[in-house]
Amino acid sequence: MDETYKSGYIAIVGSPNVGKSTLLNRILGQKIAIVTPKPQTTRNRILGILSRNHFQMLFLDTPGIFQPGYRLQKIMVQTATRALREADVVLLMTEGSRQPGPDEEMILGLLSRTETPAVLAINKSDVVADKRTLLPLIETYSRRHPFREVVPISALTGDGIEDLLKVLAKHLPEGPQYYPQETITEAPERFIAAEIVREKVFLQTGEEIPYAVAVKVDEYKDRDHLLYIKATVYVERDSQKAILIGGKGRKLKQIGQLARQELEASTGRKVFLDLWVKVRRKWRQKDQDLRFLGYPSRR
Ligand code: GDP
Ligand code: MG
Numbered sequence: 010m011d012e013t014y015k016s017g018y019i020a021i022v023g024s025p026n027v028g029k030s031t032l033l034n035r036i037l038g039q040k041i042a043i044v045t046p047k048p049q050t051t052r053n054r055i056l057g058i059l060s061r062n063h064f065q066m067l068f069l070d071t072p073g074i075f076q077p078g079y080r081l082q083k084i085m086v087q088t089a090t091r092a093l094r095e096a097d098v099v100l101l102m103t104e105g106s107r108q109p110g111p112d113e114e115m116i117l118g119l120l121s122r123t124e125t126p127a128v129l130a131i132n133k134s135d136v137v138a139d140k141r142t143l144l145p146l147i148e149t150y151s152r153r154h155p156f157r158e159v160v161p162i163s164a165l166t167g168d169g170i171e172d173l174l175k176v177l178a179k180h181l182p183e184g185p186q187y188y189p190q191e192t193i194t195e196a197p198e199r200f201i202a203a204e205i206v207r208e209k210v211f212l213q214t215g216e217e218i219p220y221a222v223a224v225k226v227d228e229y230k231d232r233d234h235l236l237y238i239k240a241t242v243y244v245e246r247d248s249q250k251a252i253l254i255g256g257k258g259r260k261l262k263q264i265g266q267l268a269r270q271e272l273e274a275s276t277g278r279k280v281f282l283d284l285w286v287k288v289r290r291k292w293r294q295k296d297q298d299l300r301f302l303g304y305p306s307r308r
């Protein structure tokens with residue numbers, strides 16, 4: 010091993026649902042990015058910092074790259090492509106059962122316009138019985154782009170993660186330690202709290218509801234020995250509000266309970282979660298609403 014200190018941004022990019030956020034959490038050994046079985050869970054760029062003796066890796070978890078429809082999706086894809094362009098190393102993620110499709114074509118197109126070293130991680134190796142079955146996929150990708158290395162991993166079990174880190178460290182540029190050793194993320198507590206609520210909404214509702222939901226934390230403060238968090242769940246229509254609240258308020262209560270439990274576990278404090286639901290018509294289409302809800306457009 011050489012002894013120079015290395016540091017830089019590593020953008021984790023890929024199609025929705027391949028396991029980017031799961032990988033970030035696994036690498037950090039802590040949950041900072043929400044994960045659900047539904048695609049398009051991640052909407053913002055999330056910084057996760059891994060510090061070891063000889064390097065500091067600044068991972069950027071990103072929304073998936075796909076063909077966007079409405080304005081929020083366009084902002085999500087912009088966020089991801091910008092992270093890709095600004096990174097020192099690109100980590101493209103896919104999964105063994107996925108053939109490259111239009112999303113991957115978009116990403117490969119973006120990669121071909123950069124000089125940035127790229128590493129391919131093929132995730133979900135835990136569901137691949139025989140890793141040799143990945144060879145045709147590896148060949149397909151290698152023909153399309155000069156990936157520095159291809160690493161099969163399982164973000165879920167941790168298999169292959171240390172190998173992946175070694176590969177990434179090799180391609181990281183020399184650089185200073187940007188953040189204190191113990192810093193894991195820059196995301197404010199309020200943002201993480203809002204994300205935890207949104208994760209529970211994703212997990213507890215179906216159809217279009219998760220995609221019509223945004224969460225904003227209005228208050229986050231100490232109050233009589235506990236942490237008081239007031240959050241508003243925004244939806245686009247009255248009918249969605251009714252579903253989210255549920256008969257006798259049961260659905261919202263369930264979401265609130267699950268979110269509170271996780272907030273208590275992650276903050277180590279007793280939490281009072283005061284949850285409200287409001288309608289903001291077509292917020293996913295309006296720049297002003299998108300900014301208000303924490304999704305500023307970027308170019
Ligand atoms: P993202 O959209 O790329 O950030 O994907 P997520 O991290 O949100 O994961 C999407 C789904 O894939 C979730 O249900 C994860 O539990 C699952 N998942 C992620 N990594 C793995 C893995 O290595 N193996 C398996 N079996 N499932 C995984
Ligand atoms: Mg994600």
